[in-house]
Amino acid sequence: MQHLMLNQFERVVAIGGGHGLGRVLSSLDFLGSRLTGIVATTDNGGSTGRLRAEQDCIAWGDLRNCLSHLANRPSVGSQLFEYRFQGETELSGHNLGNLILLALDQLCVRPLEAVNLIRNLLKIETQLIPMSEQPTHLVALQACGSKVFGEINVDSMDEAPIALCLEPQVDATFEACEAVRHADLIILGPGSFLTSIMPPLLLPKFAKSLAATKAQVIFIDNLAEEASPAGRFSIEQRIAWCHQVIGKPIIHKVLRHGEQTRLGPLINYFPLKNRHNPNLHDQANLLDALSALLRIKSELTLQSQEPLALSC
Structure with missing residues (x-):
C-alpha cells in the first residue's frame, strides 16, 4: 500500500550495472514483469574478464549479479549460480554462474x-x-590525447577522462531500446558512474531512445564518493555528462542521501543508508524516497547543463 505510487507505473526501467543495479531491481521486484533492467556488459575484471579474453564474449558478471539479487527464494539452482571455484586450478576464481551463462x-x-533461460x-x-x-x-x-582501454584501467586513472566511448562500436539490444522508448519511469544508478552507468548511454541507438522517451527519469546517486576518477565530478557534472551523451536533458530528479529530507527542483535528499550497513542503500528507505519524489506534482524545469562529455 505504501508504494501505491510506484505500482501505478506499467513499465519501469532501471539502467546500470554492478551491485547498485541489482539492489535497485531487488527493491522493485514487486513490480514483476513490469520491471526491466538494462545491464552494462563492458566489465573486464575478475572471472568475467578472463572469460572475455578467452572467449570474446560479452561481460556476464553484472547480468549474473542481477539474476542473483532477483532470486529471492534460496534454491539449489540459485546457490549453484553464485558458487565460486576455489583452489589453484584453472577454474579457481571463476563463478559458476558466469560459466553457465557462457x-x-x-x-x-x-x-x-x-x-x-536462467x-x-x-x-x-x-x-x-x-x-x-x-x-x-569501455x-x-x-586530456593528453591518449586512450585508456578497459573498465579496470579506466577506474584506475589518475585523472578524470575528458570523454568516453566504446570500442568496437556495437549495436544496442533491440529490446533495450524498446523498453526505454515505451517506459513510464526510468531509473539511472546507483553504481560506478564511468563504468556502470555511462556504458549503455554510449550506444547511439540506446541514447536516441532515451532522448525520445516520455518517461520520468530519476538519477540515484551513490552513498559515498567513488574511489575512481568519477569521484572528482560533482553531481551536476555527472548529470551534464549524461545529458551531453544523450543529446538533451532528460533527468527530472536526482535522489541523494541526506540525514534530513530536503527537496529541490532537481537534487533531492532523503535518508537512504542501511542502518546495519551504511555502504548499502536501505531498500525500504529507497522505495519511500522514490514514492515521495513521484508524488511531487510541481513541474520541473529541466536545467540546461554546460556540455562536458564528448564522444571519442
Whole structure:
C-alpha cells in the first residue's frame, strides 16, 4: 500500500550495472514483469574478464549479479549460480554462474536467450536485457590525447577522462531500446558512474531512445564518493555528462542521501543508508524516497547543463 505510487507505473526501467543495479531491481521486484533492467556488459575484471579474453564474449558478471539479487527464494539452482571455484586450478576464481551463462550463450542464438533461460529456471519475472549482445570495451580519452582501454584501467586513472566511448562500436539490444522508448519511469544508478552507468548511454541507438522517451527519469546517486576518477565530478557534472551523451536533458530528479529530507527542483535528499550497513542503500528507505519524489506534482524545469562529455 505504501508504494501505491510506484505500482501505478506499467513499465519501469532501471539502467546500470554492478551491485547498485541489482539492489535497485531487488527493491522493485514487486513490480514483476513490469520491471526491466538494462545491464552494462563492458566489465573486464575478475572471472568475467578472463572469460572475455578467452572467449570474446560479452561481460556476464553484472547480468549474473542481477539474476542473483532477483532470486529471492534460496534454491539449489540459485546457490549453484553464485558458487565460486576455489583452489589453484584453472577454474579457481571463476563463478559458476558466469560459466553457465557462457555455455548457454554458445547453445543459443542470442545472449538474451541465455539470460531468459536462467530467469525461467530461477522463477524471475523481472526482465533483464544486456545493453548489447556484441562484445565491446569501455575506452576513456585523456586530456593528453591518449586512450585508456578497459573498465579496470579506466577506474584506475589518475585523472578524470575528458570523454568516453566504446570500442568496437556495437549495436544496442533491440529490446533495450524498446523498453526505454515505451517506459513510464526510468531509473539511472546507483553504481560506478564511468563504468556502470555511462556504458549503455554510449550506444547511439540506446541514447536516441532515451532522448525520445516520455518517461520520468530519476538519477540515484551513490552513498559515498567513488574511489575512481568519477569521484572528482560533482553531481551536476555527472548529470551534464549524461545529458551531453544523450543529446538533451532528460533527468527530472536526482535522489541523494541526506540525514534530513530536503527537496529541490532537481537534487533531492532523503535518508537512504542501511542502518546495519551504511555502504548499502536501505531498500525500504529507497522505495519511500522514490514514492515521495513521484508524488511531487510541481513541474520541473529541466536545467540546461554546460556540455562536458564528448564522444571519442
